[in-house]
Amino acid sequence: MSWLELAPDHPFGVGTLPYGVVRPGGGVPQPAVRIGDRALPLAPLTGRLLNQRAGLFASSTLDAFLAAGPAVWAEVRAALTEWLTDPGYRGQLEPDLLPLADCPTVLPFTVADYVDFYASEHHAGNVGQIFRPGQPPLTPNWKHLPIGYHGRSGTVVVSGTEVRRPNGQRKVGDAIEFGPSLRLDIEAELGFVVGVGSDRPVPVAEFAEHVFGVVLLNDWSARDIQAWEYVPLGPFLGKSFATSISGWITPLAALESARCAGPVRDPRPLPYLDDTGAEWGLDLELAVRLNGETISRPPYAQMYWTPAQMLAHMTVNGASLRTGDLYGSGTVSGPEPDQRGSLLELSWGGAEPLTLADDSVRTFLVYGDQVSITASAPGPDGSRIGIAEVTGRILPA
Amino acid sequence: MSWLELAPDHPFGVGTLPYGVVRPGGGVPQPAVRIGDRALPLAPLTGRLLNQRAGLFASSTLDAFLAAGPAVWAEVRAALTEWLTDPGYRGQLEPDLLPLADCPTVLPFTVADYVDFYASEHHAGNVGQIFRPGQPPLTPNWKHLPIGYHGRSGTVVVSGTEVRRPNGQRKVGDAIEFGPSLRLDIEAELGFVVGVGSDRPVPVAEFAEHVFGVVLLNDWSARDIQAWEYVPLGPFLGKSFATSISGWITPLAALESARCAGPVRDPRPLPYLDDTGAEWGLDLELAVRLNGETISRPPYAQMYWTPAQMLAHMTVNGASLRTGDLYGSGTVSGPEPDQRGSLLELSWGGAEPLTLADDSVRTFLVYGDQVSITASAPGPDGSRIGIAEVTGRILPA
Numbered sequence: 001m002s003w004l005e006l007a008p009d010h011p012f013g014v015g016t017l018p019y020g021v022v023r024p025g026g027g028v029p030q031p032a033v034r035i036g037d038r039a040l041p042l043a044p045l046t047g048r049l050l051n052q053r054a055g056l057f058a059s060s061t062l063d064a065f066l067a068a069g070p071a072v073w074a075e076v077r078a079a080l081t082e083w084l085t086d087p088g089y090r091g092q093l094e095p096d097l098l099p100l101a102d103c104p105t106v107l108p109f110t111v112a113d114y115v116d117f118y119a120s121e122h123h124a125g126n127v128g129q130i131f132r133p134g135q136p137p138l139t140p141n142w143k144h145l146p147i148g149y150h151g152r153s154g155t156v157v158v159s160g161t162e163v164r165r166p167n168g169q170r171k172v173g174d175a176i177e178f179g180p181s182l183r184l185d186i187e188a189e190l191g192f193v194v195g196v197g198s199d200r201p202v203p204v205a206e207f208a209e210h211v212f213g214v215v216l217l218n219d220w221s222a223r224d225i226q227a228w229e230y231v232p233l234g235p236f237l238g239k240s241f242a243t244s245i246s247g248w249i250t251p252l253a254a255l256e257s258a259r260c261a262g263p264v265r266d267p268r269p270l271p272y273l274d275d276t277g278a279e280w281g282l283d284l285e286l287a288v289r290l291n292g293e294t295i296s297r298p299p300y301a302q303m304y305w306t307p308a309q310m311l312a313h314m315t316v317n318g319a320s321l322r323t324g325d326l327y328g329s330g331t332v333s334g335p336e337p338d339q340r341g342s343l344l345e346l347s348w349g350g351a352e353p354l355t356l357a358d359d360s361v362r363t364f365l366v367y368g369d370q371v372s373i374t375a376s377a378p379g380p381d382g383s384r385i386g387i388a389e390v391t392g393r394i395l396p397a
Numbered sequence: 398m399s400w401l402e403l404a405p406d407h408p409f410g411v412g413t414l415p416y417g418v419v420r421p422g423g424g425v426p427q428p429a430v431r432i433g434d435r436a437l438p439l440a441p442l443t444g445r446l447l448n449q450r451a452g453l454f455a456s457s458t459l460d461a462f463l464a465a466g467p468a469v470w471a472e473v474r475a476a477l478t479e480w481l482t483d484p485g486y487r488g489q490l491e492p493d494l495l496p497l498a499d500c501p502t503v504l505p506f507t508v509a510d511y512v513d514f515y516a517s518e519h520h521a522g523n524v525g526q527i528f529r530p531g532q533p534p535l536t537p538n539w540k541h542l543p544i545g546y547h548g549r550s551g552t553v554v555v556s557g558t559e560v561r562r563p564n565g566q567r568k569v570g571d572a573i574e575f576g577p578s579l580r581l582d583i584e585a586e587l588g589f590v591v592g593v594g595s596d597r598p599v600p601v602a603e604f605a606e607h608v609f610g611v612v613l614l615n616d617w618s619a620r621d622i623q624a625w626e627y628v629p630l631g632p633f634l635g636k637s638f639a640t641s642i643s644g645w646i647t648p649l650a651a652l653e654s655a656r657c658a659g660p661v662r663d664p665r666p667l668p669y670l671d672d673t674g675a676e677w678g679l680d681l682e683l684a685v686r687l688n689g690e691t692i693s694r695p696p697y698a699q700m701y702w703t704p705a706q707m708l709a710h711m712t713v714n715g716a717s718l719r720t721g722d723l724y725g726s727g728t729v730s731g732p733e734p735d736q737r738g739s740l741l742e743l744s745w746g747g748a749e750p751l752t753l754a755d756d757s758v759r760t761f762l763v764y765g766d767q768v769s770i771t772a773s774a775p776g777p778d779g780s781r782i783g784i785a786e787v788t789g790r791i792l793p794a
Contacts, residue, residue, distance in 0.1 A: 113551045118630060139628050144573050145566055149630040150547040150637070154510045154719045166714035167598075169542055169667065176541050178667050201564075225714065231536050233515060233546040234631020237714040240547070270566065270575050317563035317622065317634040318794075322551045397715075 003087045006036045011386025014084050015379045017077060018213070018248035018388055019062055022103035029060040029106045034248050034388070035084055038097040045096060049089075050079050062109045062249070066195040066212050067323040073195070073212060077253055105247025107158045109193065112324035114153040114243065115314060116189075116219060117146050119305040121263075123333035123341060130349040131227070143267060146305040146313045148327070151219075152240040156326065159216075159247045159390040165367070165397040166241040168225035180397035181222035183350065184365040187331040188288050188298055188341035188373045190387070191217035191245050192307045194325035201315045205278040207308035208252050210321060214307075215246040216286070216373045216390040217328045223344055223364070245326070248388035255385060258283045258377035262306050272316050273309050280308040284387065286332055286375040288341065293357050298332040298341040300375070369394045400484045401494075403433045408783025411481050412776045414474060415610070415645035415785055416459055419500035426457040426503050431645050431785070432481055435494040442493060447476050459506045459646070463592040463609050464720040470592070470609060474650055502644025504555045506590065509721035511550040511640065512711060513586075513616060514543050516702040518660075520730035520738060527746040528624070540664060543702040543710050545724070548616075549637040553723065556613075556644045556787040562764070562794040563638040565622035577794035578619035580747065581762040584728040585685050585695055585738035585770045587784070588614035588642050589704045591722035598712045602675040604705035605649050607718060611704075612643035613683070613770045613787040614725045620741055620761070642723070645785035652782060655680045655774035659703050669713050670706050677705040681784065683729055683772040685738065690754050695729040695738040697772070766791045 002014040012018070012034055022032045022039045032039040042057040053076055056065040065072070083089040118124055121138070124147075128137030141147065157163075165180045195212035202210055219239060226238025262281040268274070284300035307329065315321055331341040340346045343364055347353055353361040365371070372391040379385040399411040409415070409431055419429045419436045429436040439454040450473055453462040462473070480486040515521055518535070521544075525534030538544065554560075562577045592609035599607055616636060623635025659678040665671070681697035702710075704726065712718055728738040737743045740761050744750055750758040762768070769788035776782040 113549050115633075141568075141625055141628070145626060147626065147630055148633055150549055150633070152510050152547055152716055153550070154722070155716050164715050166716075168714050171538075176667065178669065222714070228538055229542060229544065230629070230631075231538070232627070232631070233544055234627075234629070236512075236545055236547070237710070237716070240711075240716040241714045270573065272575065313634070314637075317565050317619070317638045318561050319549055319552050319563075319634070319637040325551070 002035065002084045003090045004036050004084065009384050010036055011376045011384045012036055013383060014081055015383050016250060016254050016385050017080055018250040019065070019108065020105050020248040021061060021108040022105055024098050024103050026104065031057040031062055031065065032103070033080055034100070037100050039100055039103040040093065040097055045093065048092070049083065050076070063323060066109055066193065069196050070209055073251060074253065077251065104160070105158055107156065108247065108249060110324045111153040111156045111326050112322040114151045114156055115148050115327040116151050116330060117148040117305065117310050117328060118330040119146050119303050119310065120330055120333050121304040122302070122335050123331040123345065126333060126340065126345045130344065143265065144269065145273070146310045148310065148314065149234045151243060153326070155240055156243045156245060159244055159388070159392070161244060161392060162395050163220055163242045163244070163392045164395045166222050166225065166237065167397050168222060168237050169228055170224035171228045181224055182364070183223035184394065185221045185223050185343045186288070186371050187219035187221055188286050188296070189217040189219055189328040189331060190284065190300060191215040191326055191328045193249050194321055195323060197323050198315060198321040201318065202311050202321065204273070204275045204308045204312045207278065207280055207311055211252060211307065211311065213249040213251040214255070214387060215249055216375055216387050218244040218371065218373055218390050218392060219328055220244065244390050244392045246388040246390045250385065250387050255282060255377055257379050258385065260301055263302060263304060265304070272312055275306055275309055278308055280306040282377065284375045284377045286341070286373060289372045290356065290362065291370050295354060296338055296340055296346060298339050299334045300332050302334055303329060303332065365394050367394055367396050399432065399481045400487045401433050401481070406781050407433055408773045408781045409433055410780060411478055412780050413647060413651050413782050414477055415647040416462070416505065417502050417645040418458060418505040419502055421495050421500050423501065428454040428459055428462065429500070430477055431497070434497050436497055436500040437490065437494055442490070445489070446480065447473070460720060463506055463590065466593050467606055470648060471650065474648065501557070502555055504553065505644065505646060507721045508550040508553045508723050509719040511548045511553055512545050512724040513548050513727060514545040514702065514707050514725060515727040516543050516700050516707065517727055517730050518701040519699070519732050520728040520742065523730060523737065523742045527741065540662065541666065542670070543707045545707065545711065546631045548640060550723070552637055553640045553642060556641055556785070556789070558641060558789060559792050560617055560639045560641070560789045561792045563619050563622065563634065564794050565619060565634050566625055567621035568625045578621055579761070580620035581791065582618045582620050582740045583685070583768050584616035584618055585683050585693070586614040586616055586725040586728055587681065587697060588612040588723055588725045590646050591718055592720060594720050595712060595718040598715065599708050599718065601670070601672045601705045601709045604675065604677055604708055608649060608704065608708065610646040610648040611652070611784060612646055613772055613784050615641040615768065615770055615787050615789060616725055617641065641787050641789045643785040643787045647782065647784050652679060652774055654776050655782065657698055660699060660701060662701070669709055672703055672706055675705055677703040679774065681772045681774045683738070683770060686769045687753065687759065688767050692751060693735055693737055693743060695736050696731045697729050699731055700726060700729065762791050764791055764793050
C-alpha cells in the first residue's frame with residue numbers, strides 16, 4: 001500500500017505505475033509516473049535518488065527509457081514502488097506530486113512504425129457478415145496468421161486531441177461523391193509499445209524482452225471512405241487521419257496477474273505462432289463511453305491472437321523492429337451484442353441504430369461527440385490495474 | 398558546362414546535382430552533392446562560400462535541408478551551379494571533390510511515413526489479369542483515386558544494401574507451408590521525398606512547395622507471402638522486409654524539362670485530383686538490369702496518376718505530412734512486354750520464364766541475383782538528367 005492512502009481498488013495504485021510525458025502548468029514536457037490522480041516528474045526524482053538512471057528521463061520523451069530494456073525497466077519500477085510505499089520517502093516525494101488536472105499529457109514517445117492487427121474473431125466475423133453478406137465471415141487465411149497492415153505513424157495523437165472529421169471519396173449507388181465522412185466510427189483497441197528493437201525475428205517467448213507496455217488505442221475509421229478504397233491494397237485514407245492513444249503507458253510488469261491463455265486455436269498454428277508456455281492473453285475489460293454513457297464492454301481475454309504472436313508474425317520475415325514501434329490489436333469485440341468495439345458492429349452496419357439515454361439515436365458519430373475508452377485488469381490480492389483512458393471529441397470537417 | 402569537362406550527355410552533369418549523404422573513406426556520414434562521378438561534401442563548402450546555409454549541412458542527414466523549403470533549395474542549387482560552372486571557383490572546389498568509389502552512401506534522410514501507390518494502369522491491369530483471371534483487370538475504384546497503402550518505413554534501405562530473402566507463410570494447394578519465399582520479386586518505381594510538411598491538404602498545384610525530389614525505389618516483394626496474406630487488409634509481410642532507394646535525391650528543379658501531361662483520364666477525376674495547369678507527368682525512362690543484363694525499359698510518362706495527384710489524395714482527408722515522408726509511384730510498367738517493371742509481369746505469373754543472355758531461365762529471383770534500376774530524363778538543350786541507381790543483391794534466408 002502506498003502512503004498516498006488510495007482506495008484499495010484504485011486502478012492507478014502502486015501496482016500500476018504507468019509512464020507518460022506531462023506539461024506541468026502547460027510548460028515544458030517531461031517524463032513522469034502516474035500514481036492515483038497525481039503525476040510525479042521523473043527527472044528531478046531520479047536525479048536525487050537513482051542518479052545512474054536520471055539521464056533516461058532528461059529529455060521530453062520516454063524514448064531513452066523505452067530503449068533501455070527489461071533490466072532497467074525493472075530497476076526503475078522497483079525503486080518507484082519502494083519510494084511510494086515506504087513512508088520514510090513521503091517527505092521527499094510529496095512536494096513533487098502534481099495534480100493530473102494541471103498536467104496535460106503529450107505523446108509519450110516517438111512513434112516509429114505503426115501497425116494495426118485484426119485479432120478478434122468476433123470482430124472479424126461481424127465485419128465479414130456486414131461487408132460480405134452470404135460469404136464465409138472469415139477469410140481463409142484468418143486462423144493461420146494474425147492479419148495486419150501498416151498505418152500512418154505521423155497521425156498518432158495523444159488522448160484528448162480533438163479529431164477532425166475527414167473528407168474523402170465514397171460510392172453512393174453508382175455515384176462517386178466527395179465530402180465529409182458520413183460514417184465516422186471508432187475502434188476500441190489495445191496498443192503495444194516496443195521498447196527494445198531487433199534485427200532478427202522475435203520468437204513468441206521473447207515478447208517481454210521487447211515490448212514495454214500497453215496503451216488504449218482508438219483507431220478512428222471513416223467507413224464510407226474505407227469501403228470504397230480498400231480493395232485491393234487495404235485501408236488507407238479511411239484510417240490515416242487520426243489514431244488516438246492513452247497518454248500513459250502501463251508496463252507489462254503491471255499485467256502479470258492479467259495474463260491468461262488465449263482460446264483454443266483450430267487449426268493449430270505453425271510452430272512460430274505456437275504460444276504454448278508463453279501465453280500472453282490478457283484478461284482486460286474495456287469500456288467504451290459515448291458522451292459519458294457506456295455503450296460497450298469489450299472483453300480482451302477472448303482475442304484469438306495474442307500480442308506475442310502478433311510480434312512474432314510481424315518480424316518473422318526479417319523485418320526489423322525499432323524503439324517506438326507501436327502495434328494495435330485490432331478492434332476488441334466479444335461474442336455478445338453489448339461487447340462490440342465499433343459502432344459499425346453496434347449498429348450492425350447502420351441498420352440497427354443505438355438509442356442513447358437521452359433518447360437520441362446514433363449509427364455513426366456526429367459533430368461534438370466525445371468517445372472515451374477505459375480498461376482495467378486484475379492485479380495482485382484483488383487489486384485492479386488500470387490502462388489510462390483514451391478520449392477524443394469530433395470536430396467538423 | 399562545368400569546368401569538370403564532363404561529356405555533354407553525362408546524366409550527372411551540372412543540370413542534375415542530386416544530394417546524398419556519403420561516408421568518405423567509410424568515415425563519418427556527411428551531406429554531399431554529386432557531380433559527374435564525384436561527391437562534393439557540402440558542410441565545408443557552404444561554410445566557406447554560403448555561410449548562412451552551412452548549418453543545414455552540419456548533421457549526418459539531409460533532414461534540415463529538406464525542411465528548409467523551396468526558396469532555400471533554389472538558393473543552394475543556384476550557388477552550386479555557379480561554383481561548378483565558373484572556372485574561377487575551380488581552385489577552391491577541386492581539392493574537395495571525392496571519387497564516388499571512395500564514398501559509400503547511407504540513407505540520406507530520416508524516413509517518416511512511407512506510402513506506396515499503384516499508379517500505372519498497365520501494371521495494375523497486368524496484375525489483375527494474373528491474380529484475378531476472368532474478372533475485370535482494374536478494380537472499380539482504380540480510375541477514381543490513386544490507390545495506395547502504408548509500408549514499413551523502418552526497413553527502407555539505401556541502394557547497395559544486401560536483401561535477405563524473407564521467410565513466411567504461403568498456401569500451396571490446400572497446404573499452408575512456411576519457408577523462404579519462392580517467388581521473390583522486384584518492383585521498379587519512382588519515389589518522392591517530402592521536404593516541407595503540412596497540417597492541411599496539399600492541392601495538386603502546390604506539389605513542388607512540398608516535395609523536394611525523386612529517387613528510384615525497388616519495392617522488393619515476396620509474391621507467395623503476399624498472395625496468401627493480402628485479403629482483406631492489403632500487403633504486409635510480403636513487402637515489409639526491405640524497400641531500397643537511391644543514395645542520391647534528384648531535385649524536382651532538375652526535372653523541369655521532363656514534365657509532361659499525364660494520359661487523358663476517363664472518367665474525369667474529382668476536382669481535388671484535377672491537374673489541369675499543374676501537370677506533373679514525368680518523361681523518365683527506367684532500365685531494369687538483372688545481373689547486368691537489361692530486362693526491361695519501363696516508361697514513366699504513361700503513368701495514370703501523377704505524384705502531385707498522389708500527394709493531393711494522400712492529404713485530402715486531413716492527414717498531416719512530415720519532412721521525410723516518402724511515397725512510391727507503384728511499379729512502372731508500359732504497354733509493351735519489355736516495358737514491365739516486375740518479374741511477376743515479365744514472366745506472366747511464372748508461366749513464361751525469361752531466358753537470359755547466359756541461357757539460364759528466370760521466373761523469380763534466386764540467391765546471388767543482383768538487381769539494378771537506373772533512369773534518365775531529358776534536360777535542357779539535349780542534355781540528360783539522371784536519377785541515381787538503386788541496386789541490391791539477394792542473400793539466402
